[in-house]
Amino acid sequence: MNNIKRELKEVLEDKTHFTQKNENYVLQQIMQPKKKSWTTLFIAASFVTLLALFVGASLWQQTNESKAQFTHFFESYMGGRNYEVIFQEFNYLKEGDALVAFIERNEGGKIYLAYLEYKNGWQWIQTTGTQSKPYDGKEFWGSTVQEPFMYAGVMETAEIKQIIVGEQKATLIPLTDGLTYWFAISDKAARIIVQNKDNTWERLAGDLYSRIDEIEHIPLINSLSGEQYAIQLTSNTMEQGKQEYTQYPIVVDPQFDQLDRLDVILYTAKDGQQVMSRVLGLPNETIEIINGSVVINTIPIPYHAMFAKIMGETVYENYIEKFEDTENAQEIFFFNHAITQLSEKEIFVIPDNWSLDKIEAISLEQVDAKVIGYESKDIEKEWTEQERSLYTAFKNSNDIEVFRNVDPITYARVQLYAQFLVDKRTAYRMYTTEPGHVQWTEEEHIRQNNSFSHLENERRYASYYAQLLLAGEFQIHNDEGIITFHLPSGDIGMWRMIQNKNGIWQSGFLPLQ
Incomplete structure (x- = not known):
């Protein structure tokens, strides 16, 4: 009421408008809603309507103009190159942008995803490209390193049900030859996972950071030089399921020239413990771990060493099914580490078995030796x-x-020696070449599972059977040769041989019977 009286006083003191008003009348006018003039309302409504129509028409005209300019801009930018647009959408992320996917025929069918914006004319903001078909048995994908983060790749259609990038479902575009092109855009670096037709999930590998090769095997060192020395480890921080780095003495070199990504090192931690680990982050890089995926300079690295793992397993569900051990497993597989800016004298290390040791940035001065x-x-x-x-x-x-x-028997043991050395080409060439017996090509053999743990398992397999064959006996049976030997279980093992046209006995494909 006091507020009303103050307003009343102000009204009464306004001699220009209210000189003849009494207090009760003015009070009544203040407390009641003021009547609107229908004329005023009509004029205001008409103005708003006209303004909306004007703005809408302007936006419509601008949108049409920008779309009309887009075709000319895009064709000019491509400069007469032979291309085919397979996806195009305006206002994809916001008003005044465009997203285009196109196949460039001049580059053997490479597919590009381009993001453009209209700012007083069209501007080409960024692009990511990928091969138009899987190469060498790998599904390739690419991404950009700034916002918006664009991810795109090609996979065999028969394998996939859906692809998830971060929290977003990727768009799938069918291609020829049973292939599918996929893409997604994220506001941050994201993990890519694929749901297969059998409803299993897996993280997607690709060609991003293609200079990083998969770790194929642990080399054999014939002789030591300089200050190199051999040690027998008991810690299994690097184990991926086959006693890696602990089954044989390892050679280390304290006088290494440089450290590269994926190198294995010995270093002294701040607590004085000597630790074996793998280099993932290099000096001056930024590194972050998001739900168990390593992100370097905002790019998620799609290689085996860059994913959280326990005993070589990188998929939480598979680990639980295989080991029936849930204690701390979820925390490891979905491990997060805040973004870290490495200095010019720092590296970031993670052991192959994430559950067993330190995940941290260390100084180069802490590195004792490089494992070779x-x-x-x-x-x-x-x-x-x-x-x-x-x-x-x-x-x-x-x-x-x-x-x-x-x-x-000697022939078979030599082939196993080639396998032990992870010389897949030589091992393949020792298989029979007789017509009707060849089951796959040399290149297919070389492309077969090259994962670290698989090849280390093959090495153990070669050593194991080479010893068993020493006590074997060779027999000829129905135009084939068979080496029989005793297994530790008491059963009889057999190694199948085929004689070539020149009389030399060679191993058959899948020789173990």
Whole structure:
């Protein structure tokens, strides 16, 4: 009421408008809603309507003009190159932008995803490209390194049900030859996972940071030089399921020239403990871990070493199914580490078994030595000098006559030696070439599972069966040769051989029976 009286006083003191008003009348006028003039309302409404029509017409005209200009701009930008647009949408993220996917025929069918904005004319903001078909058995994808983060790739249609980038479902566009092009845009660096037709999930690998190769195997070091030395480790921080780095003595080099991504090192932690780990982040880089995926300079790195893992397993559901162990597993597989800016004298290290040791940034001064491989002198003694010489001679000459007058058991052991050395090409060339017996090509053999843990398992397999074959017996049965040997279980194992047209016995494909 006091507020009303103050307003009343102000009204009464306004001699220009209210000189003849009494207090009660003015009070009544203040407390009641003022009557609107229908004329005023009509004029105001008409003005708003006309303004809306004007703005709408202007926006419509601007949108049409921008779309009309787009075709001319895009064709001019492409400069006469042969291309085919497979997706185009205006106002994709916001008003006045466009997203276009197109196949450029001049580059063997490479597919590009382009983001453009209209600001007093069209501007080409950024692009990411990918191969138009999987190459060498890999599904390729690419991404951009700034907002908006664009992800795109190609996969075989028969394999996928959907692709999720971060929290967004990717757009899928069918191509020819049973392939699908996919893309998605995220406001931040994101993990890419694929749901297969059988409803299993997996993280997607690709060609981003293509200079990072998969870790194929642990090299064998024949002789030590300089200040290199061999040690026997007992810690299994680097184990991926096959006692990696602990089954044989390892060779380390304290006088290394430089450290590269994926190198394995020994370093002294701040608590004084000597730790073996793998280098993932290099000096001056930014590194972050988002739900178990390593992100370097805002780019998620799609390689085995860049994912959280326990005993070589990178998928939480698979780990639980295999080991039936849920304690702390979810925390490891969806591990997060705040973004870290490395200085010019720092690196970021993560062990292959994330559950067992330190994930941290360290100074280069903490690095004691670089791990360069297994010491071979205690390993290769499982093969004779003659067998190692036969391997070297055949590898260098690719002449099967090297094995003239060599008994089948020695031949099989030499092939296992090539397998032990992870020399897949030489091992393949020791299979039979007789018509009707070849089951896959050399290139297919080389492309077969090259994961770190698989090849280390193959190495153990080669050593194991080479020893068993030593006590084997060779027999000829129905135009084929069979090496029989006793397994530790008491059962009989067999290694199948095929004689070539020149009389040399060679291993058959899938020789173990």
